[in-house]
Amino acid sequence: MKVFSQIRKNLKNDFSNLKTVKVALLGDSATQFLNQAIRGLGYDRGFDLQIWEADFNQIELQITDPNSELYEFEPEIIIIFQSSHKLLGKYNKLKVDQHSQLCANEMHFLSHMVDTISGQSKAKIIYYNYTEIDDTVFGNYSGKIEMSFLYQLRKLNVELMNFASATANFYLCDLSTIQNLLGKPNFFQTSVYINTEMVLSIDALPYVASRTLDVIGALQGKFKKCVILDLDNTTWGGIIGDDGIENIQVGTLGIGKAFSEFQYWIKKLKNRGIIVAVCSKNTESVAKEPFEKHPDMVLRLDDISVFIANWENKADNIRQIQSILNIGFDSMVFLDDNPFERNIVRENIPEITVPELPEDPSEYLEYLYTLNLFETISYSNEDTERTKLYQIEAQRASVQQKFTNEEDFLKSLDMVSVVESFNKFNKPRVAQLSQRSNQFNLRTVRYTDDDIDTLMADPDTYTFSFTLEDKYGDNGLICVIILKTESAETLFIDTWFMSCRVLKRGMENFVLNTIANFAKENGFAFLKGEYIPTAKNDMVKGHYEGLGFHEVDGYWELDVNNYEQKITHITKK
Template sequence: MKVFSELKKNLKNNISTLPPIKVALLGDTATQFLSTALRGTGFDQGFDLQMWEADFNQVERQVFDPTSELYQFAPQVIIIFQSAHKLLGKYGKLNTQQYHCLAEDQMALIDKLHSAINNNSKARIIYYNYTEIDDAIFGSYANKLEQSFLFQLRKLNYELMIYAAENVNFYLCDMSAIQNQVGKPAMFQTSVYINTEMVLSIEVLPLVAARTVDLIGAIWGKFKKCLIVDLDNTMWGGIIGDDGLENIQVGNIGIGKAFTEFQYWIKKLKNRGIIIAVCSKNTQETAMEPFAKHPDMVLHLDDIAVFMANWDNKADNIRKIQAVLNIGFDTMVFLDDNPFERAMVRDNIPGITVPELPEDPADYLEYLYALNLFETASYSNEDIERTKKYQVEAKRTVAQAGYTNEADFLQSLDMVSIVEPFNKFNTPRVSQLSQRSNQFNLRTVRYTDADIAAMIGHESIFSFSFTLADKFGDNGLIAVIILKKESNDVLFIDTWLMSCRVLKRGMENFILNTIIVFARQNDYTWLKGEYLPTPKNAMVKDHYHNLGFVPEGSQWMVNAKEYTPQNCFIQKK
């Protein structure tokens, strides 16, 4: 991770070429260096964070005034940093009878701030939770005494988690966890605070900025989807081809315990929805043997979406994995104990994340925890089934190789789609697709759960969600269309996005056929589309042209009443 001076140098680069995000920073302590660190980190992560910083200790004035500079700036993200140190000062001014209300009063204030922002802005809120301070008034008894500051502080952080879980556009950046990672002396330096009102040390600013920008990136659809893991001396100790099944190190004895705990971490990622793939220089049968036969293995073959073991170079094998999964290399993480293999993959596959694993496997997990590789801004039931869906996709790829005619293959799949408007059941998945879809996304407009819920029943917004199932399995909800009434004659395609794992199956034609029928039934003549380019969606730049739309300025038009439905092999259920 870069130090603060390096982040500051980033600001000399041409940041304006990157996707812009308007970010407002409000704090009750000095935040000017934090603002610099955020902007510099944004450059490293591919964003132009256009920062607006409130004056010192002006959080409430800016938020509660509808005409304030905050709302004139029209931020897309508002970061609020109310420090534990200021809270401690507030606590000292309370009388004894008020001590037990500190957390409750602060949560009431946070709720008012949230409500005011919602009334005046569409910005997402990132709230920094509270670093732990023990004022040592009661010693260990503070854990039993509701009037103690430590008790109230811990209660406040707990209540914040509950509040964030209940409010979809309110996110927490875990400052308390950062302090646990680096230690309070590294996080907070008294001489700096006394002289500058800064509660964060210069040394910790890059880490705080990284965690914040990770969260902004996840909200904007930039996150890791896939973990690719080497086997020998990464997944287990030893070399399976040389040492044999009985002698690899995994289990609860010695260094084998480190590999077992490493596998538990991977298993939890898989259960969360991260795709797990294997990339190993080995014979396939030998490499698979521990997963099938070793009694101490935590991971098994059904946890692995794509298993690539051969003697080809790993960069080529990772390209093959990418071809099956159809996701960007920048959404992949590759773990390998061998520095040569790491360097080779890093040099040959731009965008992939390749951490420098420690030499000692016992240090793997603590190192990986600190990297925060798999930040997310959402979670749904669809995530739990992701590995199974990609395993099924691998079977489809194998089956397709047996056909010389693509139409014959598509017809053999027996594809079926359920088409529904947005509802309370599919809202989380629709929102998640909106946040995460980057490649097949014509306009890349991001919508939260609350945004989606507001569209349900709207008289001039028409929504469509599409599932796709075939003889191999169910892909779940994979495409979203949002139409907006532009006039009595025109429907504007505000959103057209689709999961890349169902490309080349005729879904584009099925979707257009569906919305053409809707337009005709509701007496609209024209469908208007628009392509807004991003660094990731070049694959759909000719989407409307390929479907028969004609250009009109920067947009695309098709006459719904004259359109001839296209052939596809998908049945509407």
């Protein structure tokens, strides 16, 4: 982690080629240095964060005034920092019989503020939870008496989580965890607070900024989707080829416990939807043996989406994993105990994240916890099936190699697609896919559940979701189209994004056939598309031209009345 002085040096760099995001920062205490830390660290994460900072303790004034500088700035993200120290001040001013109402009062105020923002802005809200202050008035009895400050503070953090889970466009950033990590003396320094109204120490600022950027990055579609594991001395202790299956270290005894706990963490990531792959210098049959036969292994072969074990260069093997998964290298994390292998991968694939694992395996997990590598802003039931989906994709890739003719391979898949408008059942997956799709995304517009509700209610908007299933399995919802009425004769393709899992299956042709038919049947003469370039979507730069659209004034148009249906081996179900 960079220290604050290093982060602040980034402010002198050229931000002009970075993605611009407008951020408003409101706090009840001094936030000038926090502003600098967030913007400076944003440079390292690839963002030009244009931050408007409210004056000290102006949260309510800025939010409730519809003509305030906040709304004039038109932020995409609003960060709200209400500190535990100011909260303690409110508690101290309450009458004794009102102390037990502190949490309810704050949640009522927060709900009103969020509703007010939603009425004035489409901005996403990042809200810092509360760090703990134990005033020791009741000692350990604080946990049993509702009127104590510590009871109210802890209750407030729980209610914040409940509120966040039920509120669209509202995301928590966990300051409490950072204070636990650093220790309160390092997180908060009394002399600084008394003299400057800063509740975050200089040492804490990089950590707070990092967690804040994790959420901002996720809101902008930057996710880690895959963890790639080395095996020997990373997933288990020892070298399977030399020590044999009976002598590797895994289980409940000694250092084996550290590796088992590491595997439990990987298993939880897999259950959450993170793709797990293996890249090991080993003979494949030997490398697979512990997964198949060792009684203490937590991970099994059915937890692994792609398993590559050979004696080739690991960077080349990771490229093979990437080609099967069809995700960006910047979405991947590679874990290996060997510094030499880590450096080889870093030098050859600079986009991939390669943590510098500690020498002592017992420290792996605590170190990885601090990195918060797998931030997310959404979760759906389909996430739990992701490993199976990619295992099936690896099977398809293997079968495809046996076909000399691609058309014959596509015919053999027996592909079918369900085409539906957005509804309450597919809405969570549509929102999630919009957040995660970066490469095959023509305009890269992100949607929350709340945004999708608005689209569904708009009579001039037409929505389409596409699934894809074949004889090997069901890929689920993999493509989204949003059409908007631009004129009496033109439909604008506001959104077209698709999962890279299904590239080269003819889905683009099937989708265009579907929306061209829809336009024609509803009296429209033209489909109009737009490509907005980003750092990641270069692969669809020629998308519309390749489908037969013609460029007109920077846009792409298709005459649907003269459109000839494209050949596709996908059947509408």
